[in-house]
Amino acid sequence: MSRTFFYVLSSCLLAAGLLPAATLYRGGAILPLSGGPLGDGPIESGYLLVADDGTIAALGAGDGAADPRVSAARAAREFATVDLTGKIVLPGFVSGHSHLWQSAFRGITPASELPAWLDGLHRTYGGFFAPGDFGAFTQHGAFDQLRHGVTTTYNHSHFFGSSFENYREQFTAELATPQRFIFAWVNDSKADDATWRSRLEPIVKQVAPRPNQPLLGVSINAVGIYQAPAVLPREIALAKSFGLTTQIHYLEPSATQVEDRALWPKYQAAGAIYRGMSFAHFIHADDAIVRDAAAAGAAMIWNPLSNGRLASGLPPIEKYLAAGLRVGMGVDGQASADISDPFENVRLGLYALRIRRENAGGLQPIDLLRLHTVKTAEILGVQRYVGSLEVGKFADFLVVDPGDPGTGPVWDVAATIVFACSSRNISAVYVGGKKIVEAGRVVGHDAAALEADVNARVRAIRARQSAAKK
Template structure:
């Protein structure tokens, strides 16, 4: 790609500035031909910034330029089920969604993932940790807090999800579930290894942020699941993000399983605790002392009535915090601005302290903080020399938000998707005014509607606005 020089921008690099150095400034940024940042600073570009290939100059016109958002906990394949089970808590909602995916084929999973990934890009999310839908469709029984095998799909059911994310240009860390309770262990380990290799082979190198274990101890029947997860983490040199203590249902059963991870030796910097809404003080202390990270889904936790994850408490204990948009079927809008605001305001209400979480802090959680917990902060999460040039252009004047008294407060508290004008990945424009510019954007809506409604009908479910069931209007 051609080099690019951005000028006249209000830059929020989100790098941890040295003491006394400004952490935002009006200035410039240069992107080299590899799509990485080769220079950044206040004022006008110095003469030496012009060295090398001639760059296209883009005048930002005083707009705010910040890193693309990083969603550290996402399920891209759920993009076609927004609004499903609107009054349900976690497990009834999950059961309704699972029925659809039991009847979906590999191409339905491909287009669902494409739709989710393009939606992320259009909303300024340039990197995501993606929990793929397992080849095994599990049926959860709330009475026993155990899962049973529903449908086992062919490998393409999973690998086409890898393709869906890869084909959109989104940077992605791919989480794969072991499904150790569905098959003999040698087969489980072999299949997992094959899928780790496949996600790397099928994703362009610059987009591939790595593979991860889709931690499943919350739904497991025995401590053996934690032991196998620990084994593959060591063998493949990868991390693990576990949905843990997400819901208020059967809290004591869930809490008892924390010891499974402790006994298996999993607690440490490579373990991320997704949700972590209902831990005891002892669990928080143990996780923090071990170096575990935590990923916060403020919008999802509210939508599903899961509870409030007290990230202020976790941060004070020493835990690293990232943020995620979770399922698009339980956040419904892939809105990182809304996610930040809902989370920040909830913390302020919980602690009855309006200063307990400030705009820059929550923005860091959704950018550099998320990159740090995922172990990819050397590549994404902030605007620094050597990192990928993934950034958003936000115009606080269109629509106008009034005088800017505090740049971070205006960006986080007053701006939103309506102000998001452009999204760049690797210095290339991927979305403008909420519309993705890639070749799949023209086909994705029709493909998603066709395939996901077909799967839903097979499960006995029908969209409220389903052309296959609507009666023609008989009025004259």
């Protein structure tokens, strides 16, 4: 291909919006949140070069003028520069535990802890979902998380005994949104191993992470511990045979913590305590459980907003970390969070730990940001692609403007993000180098139409449930 033809072709594709230019973002503070040579600290004024394939090509302090990678990109082809003076760039948040479909059920059963909340939501309405409901609700949740700066989510799906096709909408709906996701697959416990494998295999085969694709991975949402005794070992064997991670809700409600802790030997016997395991919540673990989990490389996902809403409790995060347990964070489903805002999640989480400790030592704002990004990505097995700003990773990042709404001067970049900013300060969200959210709205998405559809669907579900009760 001649150089002239290459430029003409590139210009046409650029004009059509199909091929983004390499873009240099400069002038703002950068929080790489990486463990690499740049360390964890903020770069007070730096640059981030995003290649036209949607990956990070370079970053560092200064304006990039002396970086040969920037010069090469500038010389090669279309090149754009974006000035971010006064703004802060950080990786997109990673939610290590979410149920996107629950986005349509916020504020439900406000006076309940987990068991009664499950009765009021899953067991009251789960049996009345019609075709299209799971899909619409899942998209509602995904777009909502994107607006709040969650660029990668672990979508822990549910099976309500309806058809497999209805269930699978939770997967296909996310494929049609720009949010990256790891799909947590739940098996129909009545089906046999061969059916499990035949249903799961095509989805696992679709996983081939690329900057411009939402599907990042598949995991197993294991529910067998709460069902028949034989189911959990089958789930763990299935996960391991495909090389997948597993996640289980464990040690969440306070009321049943004694019985829940007594389940630990069953997890051990099933081979469930392995490096791929993450326990969602894991609030009431005792020392022996923490020791066993840490020794095996297992992990926990902390969900402060949800744990507060459902009065589940506050896990001793600093004690867990000191014991070597891996800790990530999630915003959980929007029916228990009830806003999927990672800014609120890190602030509430850190404040809650300090309220209990009556001491401001221990975890600091930057630690919470690391837990909700790169540490969660590591637990989910996707840290090669997302979770920090590092060369070669996907260009998933937030541009936060502490000046809009105004929060005053920046004394400490991480503290400004965690203590002083909320998702209202997000000026843009990028996924794979592409601007997905601008001024609080998902670009090209008709939020009002989806809102109306979701409202109509929930009205219909309530009508079917109410008619069945009579």
